[in-house]
Amino acid sequence: MTEQLSLERLTGIVAFAKAGSLGSFSAAARALSVSPSAVSKTIQRLEQQLGLRLFTRTTRSLALTPEGRDLHDKALRLLQAVEDVVQSAAAAQSEPSGTLKIAASLPIGTRLLAPALPEFRRRHPKIAIDLRLSDHFINLVEEGIDVAIRIGPLADSRLVARTLAPVRLQAYASPAYLQARGTPLRPEDLSQHDCVNFRYQTSGQVMRWSFRVGGRTVELTPEAGIVVDVSDAVVEVLTAGGGIGMAASWIAAPHVRRGSLVPLLTEHAVESSVITAVWPESRRGHPNVKAFVAFLEEVFGRS
Structure with missing residues (x-):
């Protein structure tokens, strides 16, 4: 008999997939825009429902158990499927709207992007910007990033890329x-x-x-x-x-x-x-991404 998938269990699987990929409840919470305690409680309920321990927890680290590792790849595939549904629905919208998550290095973010963002929002007032600046590598898919601006060769061939400037x-x-x-x-x-x-x-x-x-x-x-x-x-x-x-x-x-x-x-x-804009294949055709990449070409053309 197949057990029915509840909304609570689906939420737990999403939180489990994020925490397993990012290595902490705090990072998963940031990616999901919820509190770390909410992620922890959701995963605890999932463990109780499955009768399995998914993580080994200490005060300083979080690691997948052998059972957790076996399930994590399946959970990631489910998470990607959910993302694809959301992005496909968003792509059907005629007007850009919702939250646009952008990642960039500190110099590009502070000197080129930040001063240009008010103009982008004047053109697209229904878009809210979530700009994340770091000089460390970010996995766009795992952290739910819509567009990243990077310097240098493209390491991940699964990403769509647009060259902006030398x-x-x-x-x-x-x-x-x-x-x-x-x-x-x-x-x-x-x-x-x-x-x-x-x-x-x-x-x-x-x-x-x-x-x-x-x-x-x-x-x-x-x-x-x-x-x-x-x-x-x-x-x-x-x-x-x-x-x-x-x-x-x-x-x-x-x-x-x-x-x-x-x-x-x-x-x-x-x-x-070269400076390059990159985005996941699942974001191809999304109106927010299309609008922002077109805007980036203007910004970097002027710069």
Whole structure:
């Protein structure tokens, strides 16, 4: 005899799928827009109904039990099916509405997206924006993200992508620093200067500087007296006279306009990567995503 699936049990399965993927009740609660206690109680009721223990809990960790691992993949498939139903229904709407969840890195989010969002909402007042900024990798499907803006090659071929703009990297320094120390004319001149470098939070590696020299790209890692792991901080150190550093042109642009930074070695600058909008296949055709991606092309075209 097949047991009927209740709404309460379905809710528990959704919470279980999210918690198992994200590794904590708190993360699942954020993804589902509920409280951690609600997720915990829902999963406890599901365990009682199934007669199984799905998680091993300690004060510091949450791990799937062997039985939980066996059921988790099936729960994820059910969750994806539910998402597909919701997205298909939303795609049938003629006007964008509801919540649009967006993920981006801190520099892109603060410098390019945040200032543009009021204009997007003026055009689409029925859309509420949920913008999540982090320099760490986010799984769009598991965290329910509608659109993410990323820099670099697309690692997940299951995502739909739209290229927005190239990333142009260039050397910069403050006028005061250049007056005191002189202006480098070639990349090799950097060895005679104070340098400020960037460390990637994801890998812990410092950035290699790329330059176009004689029709080819050369890379070097200068000795740096200051290393930081946030790109905005690199620019702030440079404007304070800390030395010469590399920055994306769209991050440095406001400082260049104000005269607090000067572009260097311009003829040697390279386009190192691209900025890309990505979204899950299930969001293809969704009116919110279509409207926002079209808006992004305007924003990055101006930038």
